[in-house]
Amino acid sequence: MILHPGLKRKWIDYFLTPAHARRAFASFKELYDEEYAHIDVPAAQPPSESHKRPLLVPPTFYDAPEDPDNKDEIAEYLKEPFLPVDDVQA
Numbered sequence: 001m002i003l004h005p006g007l008k009r010k011w012i013d014y015f016l017t018p019a020h021a022r023r024a025f026a027s028f029k030e031l032y033d034e035e036y037a038h039i040d041v042p043a044a045q046p047p048s049e050s051h052k053r054p055l056l057v058p059p060t061f062y063d064a065p066e067d068p069d070n071k072d073e074i075a076e077y078l079k080e081p082f083l084p085v086d087d088v089q090a
Helices: 008-015 018-035 073-079
Strands: none
Touching: 008 018, 008 073
């Protein structure tokens, strides 16, 4: 869920208890530090104009676009806007 550009941490915070969300994020951060921190990842692409809102999330789930300025890769990624995607389960 966290690596999905249309969901990120917000789905976990939105649907799980705070304690479960903290454990899920801590597990992700540990996995990321071990497996992904050394990989260069291109910036996320904006969604196409023809996207449809997925049925998995409510219409108020996504944020308006904003420019993050935090250099911590995880914090920077999680601060990026929630953008609708064509297939949430992909």
